[in-house]
Amino acid sequence: xxxxxxxxxxxxxxxxxxxxxxxxxxxxxxxxxxxxxxxxxxxxxxxxxxxxxxxxxxxxxxxxxxxxxxxxxxxxxxxxxxxxxxxxxxxxxxxxxxxxxxxxxxxxx
Amino acid sequence: xxxxxxxxxxxxxxxxxxxxxxxxxxxxxxxxxxxxxxxxxxxxxxxxxxxxxxxxxxxxxxxxxxxxxxxxxxxxxxxxxxxxxxxxxxxxxxxxxxxxxxxxxxxxxxxxxxx
Numbered sequence: 001x002x003x004x005x006x007x008x009x010x011x012x013x014x015x016x017x018x019x020x021x022x023x024x025x026x027x028x029x030x031x032x033x034x035x036x037x038x039x040x041x042x043x044x045x046x047x048x049x050x051x052x053x054x055x056x057x058x059x060x061x062x063x064x065x066x067x068x069x070x071x072x073x074x075x076x077x078x079x080x081x082x083x084x085x086x087x088x089x090x091x092x093x094x095x096x097x098x099x100x101x102x103x104x105x106x107x108x109x
Numbered sequence: 110x111x112x113x114x115x116x117x118x119x120x121x122x123x124x125x126x127x128x129x130x131x132x133x134x135x136x137x138x139x140x141x142x143x144x145x146x147x148x149x150x151x152x153x154x155x156x157x158x159x160x161x162x163x164x165x166x167x168x169x170x171x172x173x174x175x176x177x178x179x180x181x182x183x184x185x186x187x188x189x190x191x192x193x194x195x196x197x198x199x200x201x202x203x204x205x206x207x208x209x210x211x212x213x214x215x216x217x218x219x220x221x222x223x224x
Contacts, residue, residue, distance in 0.1 A: 033212075041217070041218075042200060042215035042216060042217050042218055043152070043200075043215050044215070045212045045213070045214070048212070087151075087152065095140065095157070095159070095164070095206075096142065096154050096157055096165060097154070097213065098154070099151055099152040099153075100151065101150075101151035102151060102152075
């Protein structure tokens with residue numbers, strides 16, 4: 001089976017930088033995804049890592065270390081609209097994704 | 110494209126009743142996934158299809174749950190009989206195998222309440 005851990009909640013200030021961590025245990029690793037989910041809405045894709053290193057996309061970056069079973073999502077220049085849950089998901093072996101329970105991020109003025 | 114379409118958006122029913130949730134994937138996508146999301150358990154995969162064929166239904170909680178995909182543009186998830194513990198948001202997602210990221214696109218979800 002797979003085990004994915006991420007913090008339940010985080011709070012950060014508008015304009016600041018926040019890092020959301022995700023650790024996982026799995027065999028046959030085949031990619032790690034980050035999704036954003038606003039309250040009452042569907043998850044939407046943010047980033048994908050399959051090789052070690054940092055992937056940057058605008059204000060959002062995602063990092064992966066396969067040897068450590070570790071990833072983080074970095075959000076810069078936080079805006080109020082970034083308040084949402086952030087889901088870490090791992091694909092291993094077969095095609096489906098296994099999701100963590102999500103980190104609820106609250107951005108305060 | 111209209112994205113993944115799900116209906117109904119909200120469903121309130123009484124225990125013991127049959128519930129049918131519907132999904133239309135994005136045109137051209139060859140994978141379809143059914144998920145259930147609750148506060149306690151997060152987002153859980155129930156079943157997924159490839160080219161209309163069920164590939165893995167190990168996440169289906171019990172025999173009360175069944176899913177079908179009669180064609181490439183339509184899938185149903187049925188619960189019979191429904192129980193209060195089935196209350197959750199049910200998401201349908203689709204993806205196209207040959208995209209490098211194999212990103213899954215989620216529908217808006219059906220919020221099911223079983224009284």
